[in-house]
Amino acid sequence: MTRARAAAAGVLAVLAVALGGAACGAGAPARDLFLVQRSGTIPGARLALRVTDDGRASCNRGPLVDITSAQLITAREIERDLEPLAKRRFALRPGGASVLRYRVVLEDGSVRFADDSRGQPPALFRLAKLARDVARGPCRLAR
Secondary structure (H helix, E strand, O other): OOHHHHHHHHHHHHHHHHHHHHHOOOOOOOOEEEEEEEEEOOOOOOEEEEEEOOOEEEEOOOOOEEOOHHHHHHHHHHHHHHHHHHHOOOEOOOOOOOOEEEEEEEOOEEEEEEOOOOOOOHHHHHHHHHHHHHHHOOOOOOO
């Protein structure tokens, strides 16, 4: 192989790697971890919270805002914990004094519960807290 051919082959290899790397995920939006729809009987209860895998969230269809690393880790753990429940369309009835109701939509299904539902797995309590923390923090909402 001549030097010119070797150099050309080297340049083509570098271009192929560069173009391949640029095409892989460049500009692609991050996947959604979940969407939380919260409603209730108190002012500010209504919330549509979208959490993405790149560490951002959107409240009530607003712009994506950064969430903390701890919030992202918690969101990923919640997604993992809720995935088997969502596949079964898990739903808990509200108790007699519910203030907030939640619907969580994941890739393969959804989960429904209220703040006073009996038998809540720990992931549902963590989800309710995360929704409140992100709404009040990065999204700057009252509740």
